[in-house]
Amino acid sequence: MCVSYESETGVTGKWRVVAVSRNAPNAEAVAIPVEDSSDGTVLLVTGGTEGLRLEHELTGVVVREPYLILSMATELDWVCAEKRLAHDEG
Numbered sequence: 001m002c003v004s005y006e007s008e009t010g011v012t013g014k015w016r017v018v019a020v021s022r023n024a025p026n027a028e029a030v031a032i033p034v035e036d037s038s039d040g041t042v043l044l045v046t047g048g049t050e051g052l053r054l055e056h057e058l059t060g061v062v063v064r065e066p067y068l069i070l071s072m073a074t075e076l077d078w079v080c081a082e083k084r085l086a087h088d089e090g
Helices: 077-087
Strands: 004-005 012-021 024-028 030-038 040-046 052-056 062-065 069-072
Touching: 024 040
Parallel strands: none
Antiparallel strands: 004 012, 012 024, 012 052, 030 040, 040 069, 052 062
16 A cells, blocks of 8 residues: 655655565555544554555655554555555566
8 A cells, every 4th residue: 555654754755555574575554443542533554563664655765664543534545555566576
């Protein structure tokens, strides 16, 4: 999936998000709605046993996160991740 995100270093834009595990380095991340006590319903994006790998679509900058908590208004783009994974496998 791809999401709009700003890294801790201030890199903003669209990021590809994949789940990372030892046996599955490019697995699909999962987004599920959960209740947050202060923000109401949010999207929890989780992945493999080693968290998430985010790659900035334009610059290629890579960051790792254990999980993401996003606004329900965040647009999830499932197509961009499929294109990238197809590119990685080829």
